[in-house]
Amino acid sequence: MELHFQNLGPKNWKADVMLVLCCEGEDMLTRCPHLDTAAPWLAVAPAMRDFMGKIGELALLHGHPELPVPRVLAIGLGQHDSVSMGGVRKAVARAVRLCRDRGIDSLLLPEPAFFALPVGGRERLLEECVCAALLALYRFTALSKPKKDIPPDPRRLSIGFADPQDSLDSVHSAARRGENTAGAVRLARNLANMPSNLLFPEALANRALEVARKFGFHYSVLDEKDLAREGMGALLAVGQGSSRPPRLIVLEHAPEECAENKPLILIGKGITFDTGGICLKQAANMHHMKCDMTGAAVVLAVIAALAGENIPRRVVGLLACAENMPGPRATRPGDVVTAANGDTIEILNTDAEGRLALCDAITYAQKHWSAAAMIDIATLTGACGIALGNELAGLFCDNDVLAERLCAAGGACGENFWRMPLWKPYAEHLKSDVADITNMGRREGGAITAALFLQHFVDDALPWAHLDIAGVDWTDKKTPLCPKGGNGFGARTLLELTRGGAF
Ligand code: BES
Ligand code: MN
Numbered sequence: 001m002e003l004h005f006q007n008l009g010p011k012n013w014k015a016d017v018m019l020v021l022c023c024e025g026e027d028m029l030t031r032c033p034h035l036d037t038a039a040p041w042l043a044v045a046p047a048m049r050d051f052m053g054k055i056g057e058l059a060l061l062h063g064h065p066e067l068p069v070p071r072v073l074a075i076g077l078g079q080h081d082s083v084s085m086g087g088v089r090k091a092v093a094r095a096v097r098l099c100r101d102r103g104i105d106s107l108l109l110p111e112p113a114f115f116a117l118p119v120g121g122r123e124r125l126l127e128e129c130v131c132a133a134l135l136a137l138y139r140f141t142a143l144s145k146p147k148k149d150i151p152p153d154p155r156r157l158s159i160g161f162a163d164p165q166d167s168l169d170s171v172h173s174a175a176r177r178g179e180n181t182a183g184a185v186r187l188a189r190n191l192a193n194m195p196s197n198l199l200f201p202e203a204l205a206n207r208a209l210e211v212a213r214k215f216g217f218h219y220s221v222l223d224e225k226d227l228a229r230e231g232m233g234a235l236l237a238v239g240q241g242s243s244r245p246p247r248l249i250v251l252e253h254a255p256e257e258c259a260e261n262k263p264l265i266l267i268g269k270g271i272t273f274d275t276g277g278i279c280l281k282q283a284a285n286m287h288h289m290k291c292d293m294t295g296a297a298v299v300l301a302v303i304a305a306l307a308g309e310n311i312p313r314r315v316v317g318l319l320a321c322a323e324n325m326p327g328p329r330a331t332r333p334g335d336v337v338t339a340a341n342g343d344t345i346e347i348l349n350t351d352a353e354g355r356l357a358l359c360d361a362i363t364y365a366q367k368h369w370s371a372a373a374m375i376d377i378a379t380l381t382g383a384c385g386i387a388l389g390n391e392l393a394g395l396f397c398d399n400d401v402l403a404e405r406l407c408a409a410g411g412a413c414g415e416n417f418w419r420m421p422l423w424k425p426y427a428e429h430l431k432s433d434v435a436d437i438t439n440m441g442r443r444e445g446g447a448i449t450a451a452l453f454l455q456h457f458v459d460d461a462l463p464w465a466h467l468d469i470a471g472v473d474w475t476d477k478k479t480p481l482c483p484k485g486g487n488g489f490g491a492r493t494l495l496e497l498t499r500g501g502a503f
């Protein structure tokens, strides 16, 4: 669906349907007389009287088919005082899905009608509504024939402005921002949903190169020989049971004016499939593990969006990619490997592979850049999902400023993080009898020991955060903003944070 702007006032607005958000008990025409100008038939539409504005309520009202705006889809938001941005997102998404189901081709959001809504302010609301509309239409279509019973997407989404004076650059860019954000999330979802026979480390590297060419940012890749030269024994150990060798993909968005600034470094876990290795996982739902590269997908998508928008920040992305397979060459429990920082690791559980891939990327980041901050994002532990459920991701960070900014960025865009403790005493559980550290803590507090394992490799002076998205990266039952499957969780937060000038 393409984004358009209609600047010539409500008399000239034209679309198959106008979407109008409305609180309970409100008269939309009193609140926004522009609606009356755009669709004068609305005031006398009998069905208007039945619309209460209750939360979740949708009413499709029809005027004469030849009119410039022949339909209005009224969308209820519930009580004025309890309207939330999450509620607005869902309402818009449900409305857009209804339009698609009805085969409606062009949609219009009347910008002046946003003024009276009690959340977000004009620009933020527009950004969120555009983003929600585009995410609502997302489906993973790459690998199936077009289905006859599934209608095509609407082709146009217009924003209607009251007059040209109102159609300010800042408001246009807010809408464009929403569009870019949705593009980033959609890219992350497409990568996450791609099955692992088609998306293995080298294939992900090739995709990243395509994206880098399209959006214009630096790309390089370390293959298995380069990784050996860098001494990345941990990342190599994860991939050695697979016929598809590991890769470390290095991305950098460095616009000229800030090419000398200290970068923000984003590190993504890119396990293209996690069988568990020799410590094999159970069969039930194992296919979810094609999404074990969501962190890497998110980092790639965020850097693409920053480059596409020309955001004046220097951001480096590292994607630590490997396929975790059993096999004659696979790592065995008890094997000891040497990580890139020189520490030896006793691999007591081959299914705790994410931390092994990430620790070498962390070392690489610290060796090559003097960073302003470093954030890793990973589907790291089932334990995090057990602790926080499927609506909250874990945030581990011992820098209060960075933690606050991440929580705020996530909260603003509907990805919620809950701060978890880096409880030092549990580092005891990572003591090895034979090596410097082991990769497996106890079952209890498993998300914390995983975070402590990563922290072991991080310089104390560097502000660092670890985002554990294992409980939230997969949508079990379709929601208004996402069908079943990988959802690209984290892309919005990291984009929001970097746009706002994280650190
Ligand atoms: N990729 C998994 C974590 C995961 C679980 C992600 C469920 C999404 C949904 C990770 O590599 C893993 O297997 N972790 C183990 C760690 C344990 C062996 C210490 C786990 O959580 O069981
Ligand atoms: Mn695992």
Ligand code: ZN
Pocket: 271, 274, 292, 351, 353, 354, 379, 380
């Ligand atoms: Zn994993």
